[in-house]
Amino acid sequence: xxxxxxYKILGVPEQADVSTIKSSYRKLAxxxxxxxxxxxxAEQHFKEVGEAYTVLKDAEKRAEYDMLRQQGTRQADGGxxxxxxxxxxxxxxxxxxxxGSGDFSDFFDSIFGAQGGGFHQAGGSAHxxxxxxxxxxxxxxxxxxxxxxxxxxxxxxxxxxxxRVSEPDENGFIRQRDKVLNVKIPAGVMQGQxxxxxxxxxxxxxxxxxxxxxxxxxxAPHPYFAVDGKNIxxxxxxxxxxxxxxxxxEAPTISGKVKLKVPKGAxxxxxxxxxxxxxxxxxxxxxxxxxxxxxVSLPTSxxxxxxxxxxxxSECEADFNPRHVFEx
Amino acid sequence: MSxxxxxxxxxxxxxxRLFTLEEVCERCGSHTDIIIEMxxxxxxxxxxxxxxxxxxxxxxxxxxLQRAQRLMxxxxxxxSGVALSLELLDKIDDLQNHIAVLKSQLP
Numbered sequence: 001x002x003x004x005x006x007y008k009i010l011g012v013p014e015q016a017d018v019s020t021i022k023s024s025y026r027k028l029a030x031x032x033x034x035x036x037x038x039x040x041x042a043e044q045h046f047k048e049v050g051e052a053y054t055v056l057k058d059a060e061k062r063a064e065y066d067m068l069r070q071q072g073t074r075q076a077d078g079g080x081x082x083x084x085x086x087x088x089x090x091x092x093x094x095x096x097x098x099x100g101s102g103d104f105s106d107f108f109d110s111i112f113g114a115q116g117g118g119f120h121q122a123g124g125s126a127h128x129x130x131x132x133x134x135x136x137x138x139x140x141x142x143x144x145x146x147x148x149x150x151x152x153x154x155x156x157x158x159x160x161x162x163x164r165v166s167e168p169d170e171n172g173f174i175r176q177r178d179k180v181l182n183v184k185i186p187a188g189v190m191q192g193q194x195x196x197x198x199x200x201x202x203x204x205x206x207x208x209x210x211x212x213x214x215x216x217x218x219x220a221p222h223p224y225f226a227v228d229g230k231n232i233x234x235x236x237x238x239x240x241x242x243x244x245x246x247x248x249x250e251a252p253t254i255s256g257k258v259k260l261k262v263p264k265g266a267x268x269x270x271x272x273x274x275x276x277x278x279x280x281x282x283x284x285x286x287x288x289x290x291x292x293x294x295x296v297s298l299p300t301s302x303x304x305x306x307x308x309x310x311x312x313x314s315e316c317e318a319d320f321n322p323r324h325v326f327e328x
Numbered sequence: 329m330s331x332x333x334x335x336x337x338x339x340x341x342x343x344x345r346l347f348t349l350e351e352v353c354e355r356c357g358s359h360t361d362i363i364i365e366m367x368x369x370x371x372x373x374x375x376x377x378x379x380x381x382x383x384x385x386x387x388x389x390x391x392x393l394q395r396a397q398r399l400m401x402x403x404x405x406x407x408s409g410v411a412l413s414l415e416l417l418d419k420i421d422d423l424q425n426h427i428a429v430l431k432s433q434l435p
Contacts, residue, residue, distance in 0.1 A: 196345065235432065293433055
């Protein structure tokens with residue numbers, strides 16, 4: 001079992017007083033709160049910090065932990081073994097009911113029994129106002145983010161998700177279980193939208209229904225498209241002679257290639273709109289557009305023949321001053 | 329830990345299901361008064377259908393209210409703190425999205 005250094009987790013010295021512990025906890029809780037932080041392991045950190053605080057804020061638990069910290073043996077692999085008979089004194093507390101010890105580490109359970117702690121009971125989002133021992137209540141909703149490529153969101157797709165769920169077994173003990181779901185995602189989902197898998201959240205207690213699984217859609221970065229609301233943005237490079245003379249080019253859209261007419265005398269930054277080639281959005285609403293921004297692109301080196309042509313061009317266009325804005 | 333299982337599920341778009349105030353309270357683990365206060369603080373807007381006295385909420389709103397309740401419980405914020413945090417977090421999301429759009433336009 002991995003030893004948890006609660007002092008290190010909270011970033012406080014061993015002799016820290018309760019107010020130092022509390023203020024450090026509050027700071028870290030804000031930093032790692034999964035609803036605030038964008039960090040990948042935020043939830044894990046947040047739980048660890050909460051567990052450390054549950055132990056260190058409580059004089060009795062802290063004393064017990066300190067003793068164990070001194071007496072327990074560290075194994076060669078960095079693991080930790082509590083002194084003999086340590087577990088026996090506490091193992092009679094079953095983790096009963098939802099929001100029980102499922103959120104705490106095995107290390108915590110081995111010291112304090114699977115009794116859960118005040119922190120996560122109070123913090124367990126879905127059960128705040130419900131009596132812990134009430135016979136029936138609805139299981140918690142589970143929240144997840146799911147990253148889709150733009151094409152997958154547009155066309156719909158099937159995705160496999162693995163999640164770990166805590167469920168009470170037939171004896172009422174909380175057990176963790178890995179669950180694999182194949183989810184069919186409908187076409188036309190948008191960034192930030194939620195899709196709901198009814199009954200796929202945590203199991204209810206008694207006659208209570210299971211919670212839902214809520215998936216928040218995120219778009220993975222695309223190599224050349226960007227998304228702004230329902231519009232899809234594309235930067236389209238063209239050569240300076242294509243810009244000057246006008247041309248017809250092939251441009252990618254989310255639903256395949258289209259012919260796009262670049263008008264004569266086009267310039268960098270000019271925008272062209274391809275109607276209806278954006279994202280569809282809600283049913284019954286008008287689809288977005290694809291907005292193409294032109295960008296004049298030049299070869300990195302020129303042949304001497306081309307240079308001569310440029311020289312000629314500079315003479316023909318002698319009146320053109322691209323920096324006229326700097327002149328009063 | 330038991331063996332894993334594989335199920336194929338059809339998901340539904342959030343707009344297709346509306347929740348009543350009671351359902352929202354159950355899903356957030358919140359008291360009705362708190363949810364009403366959250367609405368007064370502008371954290372979400374209920375859909376006033378079929379009449380202004382009957383409220384319904386879409387999934388987006390439920391998710392936001394759950395988030396608000398978690399922030400209240402776990403960071404000990406009061407309602408105006410929660411409302412402010414959510415607004416600022418939204419603003420950060422918008423700005424980050426905007427940066428991504430601008431970055432994609434750079435040569």
